[in-house]
Amino acid sequence: xxxxxxxxxxxxxxxxxxxxxxxxxxxxxxxxxxxxxxxxxxxxxxxxxxxxxxxxxxxxxxxxxxxxxxxxxxxxxxxxxxxxxxxxxxxxxxxxxxxxxxxxxxxxxxxxxxxxxxxxxxxxxxxxxxxxxxxxxxxxxxxx
Amino acid sequence: xxxxxxxxxxxxxxxxxxxxxxxxxxxxxxxxxxxxxxxxxxxxxxxxxxxxxxxxxxxxxxxxxxxxxxxxxxxxxxxxxxxxxxxxxxxxxxxxxxxxxxxxxxxxxxxxxxxxxxxxxxxxxxxxxxxxxxxxxxxxx
Amino acid sequence: xxxxxxxxxxxxxxxxxxxxxxxxxxxxxxxxxxxxxxxxxxxxxxxxxxxxxxxxxxxxxxxxxxxxxxxxxxxxxxxxxxxxxxxxxxxxxxxxxxxxxxxxxxxxxxxxxxxxxxxxxxxxxxxxxxxxxxxxxxxxxxxxxxxxxxxxxxxxxxxxxxxxxxxxxxxxxxxxxxxxxxxxxxxxxxxxxxxxxxxxxxxxxxxxxxxxxxxxxxxxxxxxxxxxxxxxxxxxxxxxxxxxxxxxxxxxxxxxxxxxxxxxxxxxxxxxxxxxxxxxxxxxxxxxxxxxxxxxxxxxxxxxxxxxxxxxxxxxxxxxxxxxxxxxxxxxxxxxxxxxxxxxxxxxxxxxxxxxxxxxxxxxxxxxxxxxxxxxxxxxxxxxxxxxxxxxxxxxxxxxxxxx
Numbered sequence: 001x002x003x004x005x006x007x008x009x010x011x012x013x014x015x016x017x018x019x020x021x022x023x024x025x026x027x028x029x030x031x032x033x034x035x036x037x038x039x040x041x042x043x044x045x046x047x048x049x050x051x052x053x054x055x056x057x058x059x060x061x062x063x064x065x066x067x068x069x070x071x072x073x074x075x076x077x078x079x080x081x082x083x084x085x086x087x088x089x090x091x092x093x094x095x096x097x098x099x100x101x102x103x104x105x106x107x108x109x110x111x112x113x114x115x116x117x118x119x120x121x122x123x124x125x126x127x128x129x130x131x132x133x134x135x136x137x138x139x140x141x142x143x144x
Numbered sequence: 145x146x147x148x149x150x151x152x153x154x155x156x157x158x159x160x161x162x163x164x165x166x167x168x169x170x171x172x173x174x175x176x177x178x179x180x181x182x183x184x185x186x187x188x189x190x191x192x193x194x195x196x197x198x199x200x201x202x203x204x205x206x207x208x209x210x211x212x213x214x215x216x217x218x219x220x221x222x223x224x225x226x227x228x229x230x231x232x233x234x235x236x237x238x239x240x241x242x243x244x245x246x247x248x249x250x251x252x253x254x255x256x257x258x259x260x261x262x263x264x265x266x267x268x269x270x271x272x273x274x275x276x277x278x279x280x281x282x283x284x285x
Numbered sequence: 286x287x288x289x290x291x292x293x294x295x296x297x298x299x300x301x302x303x304x305x306x307x308x309x310x311x312x313x314x315x316x317x318x319x320x321x322x323x324x325x326x327x328x329x330x331x332x333x334x335x336x337x338x339x340x341x342x343x344x345x346x347x348x349x350x351x352x353x354x355x356x357x358x359x360x361x362x363x364x365x366x367x368x369x370x371x372x373x374x375x376x377x378x379x380x381x382x383x384x385x386x387x388x389x390x391x392x393x394x395x396x397x398x399x400x401x402x403x404x405x406x407x408x409x410x411x412x413x414x415x416x417x418x419x420x421x422x423x424x425x426x427x428x429x430x431x432x433x434x435x436x437x438x439x440x441x442x443x444x445x446x447x448x449x450x451x452x453x454x455x456x457x458x459x460x461x462x463x464x465x466x467x468x469x470x471x472x473x474x475x476x477x478x479x480x481x482x483x484x485x486x487x488x489x490x491x492x493x494x495x496x497x498x499x500x501x502x503x504x505x506x507x508x509x510x511x512x513x514x515x516x517x518x519x520x521x522x523x524x525x526x527x528x529x530x531x532x533x534x535x536x537x538x539x540x541x542x543x544x545x546x547x548x549x550x551x552x553x554x555x556x557x558x559x560x561x562x563x564x565x566x567x568x569x570x571x572x573x574x575x576x577x578x579x580x581x582x583x584x585x586x587x588x589x590x591x592x593x594x595x596x597x598x599x600x601x602x603x604x605x606x607x608x609x610x611x612x613x614x615x616x617x618x619x620x621x622x623x624x625x626x627x628x629x630x631x632x633x634x635x636x637x638x639x640x641x642x643x644x645x646x647x648x649x650x651x652x653x654x655x656x657x658x659x660x661x662x663x664x665x666x667x668x669x670x671x672x673x674x675x676x677x678x679x680x681x682x683x684x685x686x687x688x689x
């Protein structure tokens with residue numbers, strides 16, 4: 001059984017959209033509430049390596065992308081979740097599952113203002129001490 | 145030539161500050177001290193404390209977090225002391241001009257005595273710059 | 286517990302400036318905790334990339350890091366070419382080989398640089414001087430091929446900007462032939478020297494479980510026995526053609542010695558790869574003349590000298606990306622210092638922090654805080670001195686500098 005089927009089997013109806021862009025780039029969407037469980041299954045259960053996560057400010061909400069690398073086949077699985085609440089964006093932190101996500105989430109919190117629930121150490125990573133609170137460099141302005 | 149100027153322009157001890165650079169200028173500065181260029185034969189030396197420095201080499205695009213630290217370093221340096229801006233970023237902030245985390249060019253913050261352009265400047269250019277500056281200080285000041 | 290307060294000598298270090306700030310919490314000799322503060326180098330490149338068009342971004346990402354100034358543009362062009370269905374789809378074959386040659390030359394220069402600095406930290410300044418001496422011819426080759434010693438500006442979407450001229454190829458081969466014995470010499474010298482072994486073995490160990498947990502990449506992971514290398518897992522450049530014969534270097538101990546060995550063996554491999562690529566490089570076009578970038582999402586991955594470098598591009602069909610996410614390998618590796626350094630002694634801490642090869646040598650501007658009174662007692666300069674003293678002590682303890 002290849003990795004695609006394993007993920008499809010394991011996550012079942014949590015997957016809302018399954019999109020294979022090319023042989024090595026697979027994107028799939030889950031609900032923000034399912035992110036923690038899905039990541040736990042992919043990382044602990046299937047042993048994929050966490051590459052990085054990125055957040056994007058879109059008109060319809062904040063999109064979180066978690067990129068996992070399956071090194072045996074050189075495939076990248078990107079788990080997508082859309083946070084619809086633009087005023088107070090929140091999502092479960094995945095740092096309790098593995099430590100490598102800690103800095104990645106700190107960076108996203110700092111740049112986009114997405115609050116990670118359950119993060120062990122959510123504080124500034126890159127910006128200066130006197131950077132104004134509530135200003136997030138990667139958020140888009142002039143959009144309502 | 146006063147004693148101070150004489151002391152300043154002989155065996156220059158340099159202190160190196162990176163204010164948000166990409167590391168290229170910093171490596172080229174370090175390269176000056178390795179066998180091919182070997183500026184230590186002129187008595188030029190990198191030192192650990194700015195309190196002994198004759199010259200401060202500044203690289204990088206003036207990052208918000210490092211500028212206060214850079215000012216503090218300059219205050220601690222013994223005067224007279226020359227400030228050298230190394231690389232395009234220190235001169236004009238280069239392509240980071242519009243960034244939210246880069247505020248002012250270096251010469252608005254500190255008095256700069258020597259500009260060495262390049263991305264990164266070649267080690268030969270840095271040696272040449274220092275030589276020109278030393279000649280100028282000896283003649284002028 | 287009694288604690289000595291050592292006089293501080295100013296917060297900066299002469300070797301190399303760095304953007305990271307470590308606070309080591311120590312009890313006596315032992316490091317009990319470590320706090321890593323970065324951001325002295327943050328220039329907002331991801332945001333700047335959104336305001337530049339696709340051709341300009343290659344130059345922008347080149348300036349993320351001066352040591353891996355071909356990995357970032359490479360990962361970026363791969364991410365954009367992913368929108369076209371992959372590198373193999375559009376890039377001419379000759380350009381693929383040129384890309385790999387530049388990338389592997391960069392790996393040699395980066396690993397030599399690290400080796401020199403590591404030598405300095407344990408008090409072997411000869412290693413520093415020699416490693417940097419052998420690095421100079423590599424930079425000369427860069428200057429010959431690309432026109433600049435450090436920022437190469439070779440990568441563009443759909444190809445490369447400059448060709449490797451036929452008359453340059455013998456020069457490149459000559460340089461590689463001269464370099465190979467020096468790397469063999471380093472390998473022999475480090476394997477033979479009992480003092481280096483005593484310093485590097487079992488210091489700063491990262492076990493395989495920890496390596497997976499912290500998601501480390503590159504030589505740091507391979508030294509701990511995690512078998513990943515993007516060049517093999519998701520081939521790019523000349524590796525796509527399956528004409529190049531090479532191996533992934535793997536060690537299992539996870540200590541600094543293993544990390545050093547991985548890097549030295551990788552340099553030998555790189556020389557091999559470049560030689561093969563120069564022989565097999567076909568004639569032909571070097572650029573596909575790409576005009577418009579289609580909408581969509583692309584991911585590009587490259588094995589940089591420090592590990593997997595990943596770029597993500599979201600395009601909406603205009604000439605600027607909507608989002609450009611960059612994750613440099615050091616971002617994952619530096620965080621793992623938290624486990625590698627804790628539990629060791631202060632004199633090993635400098636080396637452990639440097640062993641992951643952070644894009645900047647991170648040991649400077651380290652402040653040591655004594656847990657008992659929370660006072661800063663040491664800085665990076667002291668730490669390097671401490672580390673060098675330890676090496677000397679080991680040497681003095683042995684007659685003729687050899688263990689009995």
